[in-house]
Amino acid sequence: MPCQSSDELKALVKEARPYTKNGKVADYIPALGKENPNDLSVAIYYPDGQCISAGEIDKKFTLQSVSKVISLALVLMDRGQGYVFERVGMEPTGDPFNSIIKLETAAPGKPLNPMINAGALVVTHMIKGNSVQERFQRLLSFIQEMTNDPTVTYSEEVARSEFETAYLNRALCYFMKQYNFINEDVELLMDLYTKQCAIEMNCLDLSRIGMVFAMDGLDPLSGKQIMPIDVARICKTFMVTCGMYNASGEFAIKIGLPAKSGVSGGIMGTVSGRFGIGIFGPALDEKGNSIGGMKLLELLSKKYGLSLF
Numbered sequence: 383m384p385c386q387s388s389d390e391l392k393a394l395v396k397e398a399r400p401y402t403k404n405g406k407v408a409d410y411i412p413a414l415g416k417e418n419p420n421d422l423s424v425a426i427y428y429p430d431g432q433c434i435s436a437g438e439i440d441k442k443f444t445l446q447s448v449s450k451v452i453s454l455a456l457v458l459m460d461r462g463q464g465y466v467f468e469r470v471g472m473e474p475t476g477d478p479f480n481s482i483i484k485l486e487t488a489a490p491g492k493p494l495n496p497m498i499n500a501g502a503l504v505v506t507h508m509i510k511g512n513s514v515q516e517r518f519q520r521l522l523s524f525i526q527e528m529t530n531d532p533t534v535t536y537s538e539e540v541a542r543s544e545f546e547t548a549y550l551n552r553a554l555c556y557f558m559k560q561y562n563f564i565n566e567d568v569e570l571l572m573d574l575y576t577k578q579c580a581i582e583m584n585c586l587d588l589s590r591i592g593m594v595f596a597m598d599g600l601d602p603l604s605g606k607q608i609m610p611i612d613v614a615r616i617c618k619t620f621m622v623t624c625g626m627y628n629a630s631g632e633f634a635i636k637i638g639l640p641a642k643s644g645v646s647g648g649i650m651g652t653v654s655g656r657f658g659i660g661i662f663g664p665a666l667d668e669k670g671n672s673i674g675g676m677k678l679l680e681l682l683s684k685k686y687g688l689s690l691f
C-alpha cells in the first residue's frame with residue numbers, strides 16, 4: 383500500500399531540514415559520499431498497515447548500522463542469549479562507533495555492546511549458515527519478512543566500496559580474533575558484514591521494520607510472530623542505551639525512544655505498541671548520526687509526547 387503524504391509531517395520536515403546544512407555526508411565509505419546532504423524524509427507505519435510520509439520518500443539508502451539491530455535479533459534466535467552475551471556485552475561505551483580503545487582496556491577482546499562496530503562484527507560472525515552466501519541470505523530473508531517486500535536486496539557498489547576500504551573494521555576483527563571472540567577468516571566475515579551494511583531500502587520499508595519492533599516482533603498484518611517478544615525487548619533496550627553511540631544519553635533526554643542510526647543517514651525508531659518510524663537524512667553530525675533526522679525525531683517526540691520517560 384503506498385504511503386499517504388502528510389501535511390503534519392511535511393511541516394516537521396520543513397522545520398528540521400535547515401539543520402542538514404550543519405552536517406556532512408559520510409565519505410569514509412567512498413560510495414556514500416555521493417548522497418545529497420539536503421535530503422530529509424520520514425515515514426510512519428501503523429500496525430493496521432496505514433502509512434504516512436513526507437520528503438524524498440522514494441530514495442533508497444543502505445542500512446549501515448541500522449542493520450546491527452536486525453542481525454542481533456537473528457543471532458539471538460539462532461544461538462540464544464547465553465551464547466550471545468558470553469561473546470558481546472550489554473554496556474554502553476561513551477565512545478565513537480568505530481572505537482577500538484575499550485577492546486583493550488575493558489574485558490580484553492570482548493566488545494562492550496552489539497551496536498558499536500566491534501560488537502556488530504562479533505554478532506555477524508555468529509549468524510548461522512554454511513557459507514557467507516547462506517548466512518547473508520538468511521539475514522536478508524528475515525529483513526524481507528519484516529518489510530513484507532521480497533525485492534529488498536543490497537547495493538553491490540556500497541558493499542564493495544566498504545569492503546575495499548574497511549581497514550579499521552579489519553583491525554577490530556584481528557584484535558578480537560587474537561582473543562578468540564572471532565574464529566573465522568576475517569575476509570569472509572568482512573564480506574558478510576559489508577553486504578549486511580549495504581542492504582538497501584526506502585523510509586517506508588524501514589518504518590515497517592520499526593513497526594514490527596514496536597509490536598514486540600509481531601507482524602499484525604500477517605499475524606506472524608517474526609521474532610520472540612523477549613528478543614524484540616532486548617533489541618529495543620539496546621537501541622535506547624547504545625543505539626546512538628556516544629549521543630545515546632542526549633538522545634534519551636531529548637527524544638526518549640528506542641532508535642538506531644546508520645552512517646548512510648537512516649534512523650529506525652519505534653513507539654511501542656503504536657508505530658514504527660523510518661527516517662533518511664544523509665547529512666550527519668560529528669557523532670555519525672543524521673543531523674536532520676535527529677532534529678525531526680525531537681520535533682516529533684515533543685509534538686506527540688512520545689518519550690518513554
Ligand code: DON
Binds near residue numbers: 480
Ligand atoms: O562499519 C561501518 O563503519 C559501517 N558499515 C556502519 C557504521 C555506522 O553506520 C555507524 N552509525 N552511525
